[in-house]
Amino acid sequence: MQLRLYDTLTKEKRPFTPLDPSNVRMYVCGPTVYDFAHIGNARPVIVFDVLFRLLRHIYGADHVTYVRNITDVDDKINDRAARDFPALPLNEAIRKVTELTEKQFHDDVDALGALRPTVEPRATEHIAEMRSIIEKLVQGGFAYVAEDHVLFSPQAMNAENSILPRYGALANRSLDEMIAGARVDVAPYKRDSTDFVLWKPAKPGEPSWPSPSGISVPGRPGWHIECSAMAWKHLGEQFDIHGGGIDLVFPHHENELAQSACAFHSDRMANVWMHNGFLQVESEKMSKSLGNFITIRESLADWPGEVLRLNMLKTHYRSPIDWTAKALEESAKTLDDWYEIAADVKADRPSDAVIDALSDDLNTPQMIAALHGLRNIAASGSDRDRGEFAATLRMLGFLSESAAEWKGRKQQASGVDAKQINDLISNRTAARARKDFKESDRIRDELAAMGVVIKDSKEGTTWEFAR
RNA sequence: GGCCACGUGGCGGAGUGGUUACGCAACGGUCUGCAAAACCGUGCACUCGGGUUCGAUUCCCGACGUGGCCUCCA
Numbered sequence: 001m002q003l004r005l006y007d008t009l010t011k012e013k014r015p016f017t018p019l020d021p022s023n024v025r026m027y028v029c030g031p032t033v034y035d036f037a038h039i040g041n042a043r044p045v046i047v048f049d050v051l052f053r054l055l056r057h058i059y060g061a062d063h064v065t066y067v068r069n070i071t072d073v074d075d076k077i078n079d080r081a082a083r084d085f086p087a088l089p090l091n092e093a094i095r096k097v098t099e100l101t102e103k104q105f106h107d108d109v110d111a112l113g114a115l116r117p118t119v120e121p122r123a124t125e126h127i128a129e130m131r132s133i134i135e136k137l138v139q140g141g142f143a144y145v146a147e148d149h150v151l152f153s154p155q156a157m158n159a160e161n162s163i164l165p166r167y168g169a170l171a172n173r174s175l176d177e178m179i180a181g182a183r184v185d186v187a188p189y190k191r192d193s194t195d196f197v198l199w200k201p202a203k204p205g206e207p208s209w210p211s212p213s214g215i216s217v218p219g220r221p222g223w224h225i226e227c228s229a230m231a232w233k234h235l236g237e238q239f240d241i242h243g244g245g246i247d248l249v250f251p252h253h254e255n256e257l258a259q260s261a262c263a264f265h266s267d268r269m270a271n272v273w274m275h276n277g278f279l280q281v282e283s284e285k286m287s288k289s290l291g292n293f294i295t296i297r298e299s300l301a302d303w304p305g306e307v308l309r310l311n312m313l314k315t316h317y318r319s320p321i322d323w324t325a326k327a328l329e330e331s332a333k334t335l336d337d338w339y340e341i342a343a344d345v346k347a348d349r350p351s352d353a354v355i356d357a358l359s360d361d362l363n364t365p366q367m368i369a370a371l372h373g374l375r376n377i378a379a380s381g382s383d384r385d386r387g388e389f390a391a392t393l394r395m396l397g398f399l400s401e402s403a404a405e406w407k408g409r410k411q412q413a414s415g416v417d418a419k420q421i422n423d424l425i426s427n428r429t430a431a432r433a434r435k436d437f438k439e440s441d442r443i444r445d446e447l448a449a450m451g452v453v454i455k456d457s458k459e460g461t462t463w464e465f466a467r
Numbered sequence: 468g469g470c471c472a473c474g475u476g477g478c479g480g481a482g483u484g485g486u487u488a489c490g491c492a493a494c495g496g497u498c499u500g501c502a503a504a505a506c507c508g509u510g511c512a513c514u515c516g517g518g519u520u521c522g523a524u525u526c527c528c529g530a531c532g533u534g535g536c537c538u539c540c541a
Binding site: 252277316 | 469470471472473478479480481482488489490491492498499500501502503504505506533534535536537538539540541
């Protein structure tokens with residue numbers, strides 16, 4: 001089935017045609033590394049990992065380039081560095097914060113079953129590219145220097161009657177609306193309220209670099225220019241897919257698009273703009289003030305990463321998702337079942353039904369329905385059926401452990417001694433053999449109190465942990 | 468205030484102009500000393516009001532409700 005993707009810019013689902021099938025290129029906005037990533041940050045990581053895997057399946061693993069940046073220059077990083085490492089010079093403190101946070105982020109997303117992107121560029125290593133784009137924008141008349149800042153002018157962009165896209169097209173709003181809706185104080189050096197910063201002077205002690213466009217004092221980049229620079233360096237002037245959270249549509253992606261299109265005199269930056277919906281926790285917006293702020297790290301203490309992964313995919317990526325304990329329990333139960341059936345099976349080839357579901361704009365709920373179908377066939381079918389089920393799950397980033405490892409996690413988490421359980425079960429079996437059902441039921445209750453569920457079958461008694 | 472998205476059965480959640488989503492829970496059955504597990508089966512739906520249509524949960528208009536963006540945010 002032909003891959004179809006929904007494009008935020010044109011607001012339609014349409015067939016995906018790569019610019020170059022031998023090198024399909026995708027850029028996704030990554031983390032700003034100043035603290036543990038939260039469960040909301042996990043959504044784009046998982047969603048675009050699934051897309052990455054699908055593209056690799058369709059075009060070949062060596063023919064997809066996935067770039068996810070790391071933003072390591074930001075006020076929040078500076079604040080954190082000053083707070084956590086007050087004794088160090090700021091630059092050193094910043095490096096400590098970004099290195100530590102980057103490691104945390106990698107550990108977390110690895111646990112979620114996400115493949116590492118092809119390239120993970122850091123903003124601070126692309127200052128030259130940023131300066132180069134800024135110079136182009138100033139020379140082209142789209143940006144100007146004012147009080148040691150460089151500002152981009154959306155008005156100038158829209159005044160030019162050429163192939164350039166209209167500023168505001170991605171967020172679907174006009175410049176007039178933005179001017180009318182401006183609610184922040186406009187900096188005095190801006191010509192228009194809609195102008196945004198490409199480069200600004202650094203405060204003393206902050207990380208800084210030589211400025212572009214003849215500005216004599218050192219400075220630092222604005223937020224949006226980073227992504228334009230990193231995408232250009234690693235994917236070229238135009239590429240196939242640009243992704244991120246829906247909250248990035250405006251202003252971040254609108255501005256990125258404007259910068260790149262104007263700098264390269266291009267009608268587009270990416271062919272498809274994809275945005276994942278927001279995540280709520282137990283029907284409430286996640287926020288520090290509500291106290292329902294959940295980090296990936298905290299979630300991983302309660303659930304295997306694959307449970308979080310499956311849970312995330314139960315909802316279509318563009319819809320809002322309500323993150324609840326109930327849903328997680330359900331996901332855990334589903335994975336227990338899948339592990340039992342397929343974890344120790346030799347993988348065959350992935351199922352077309354699942355590829356087809358994903359090819360329809362990443363319809364992961366449909367994909368899961370297809371997985372349930374494969375599961376039922378595998379449970380009573382041939383080794384080949386189980387091989388197909390296993391291969392499909394592995395392609396999607398599941399079944400990274402053996403069935404024993406998976407089961408062992410729960411035992412470990414419960415702190416219960418396996419030998420003690422087996423002894424109790426032996427005693428119960430003996431009691432049942434002499435028809436002492438009062439005693440056998442007592443033992444069963446005792447095990448239940450430990451969170452152990454008994455399963456009797458013709459072959460004997462097995463047990464597992466209840467959730 | 469402006470812009471946008473969404474409103475499906477007890478819960479989660481796809482999809483479709485006329486025909487089964489899927490999963491969890493529930494209920495019935497098989498099995499069992501009784502249960503659990505497993506397996507088989509069953510029921511339950513498309514916010515409201517108009518319109519278009521032979522026919523709308525699906526298209527259009529309106530109302531109500533929920534969420535998002537407009538400011539750092541995945």
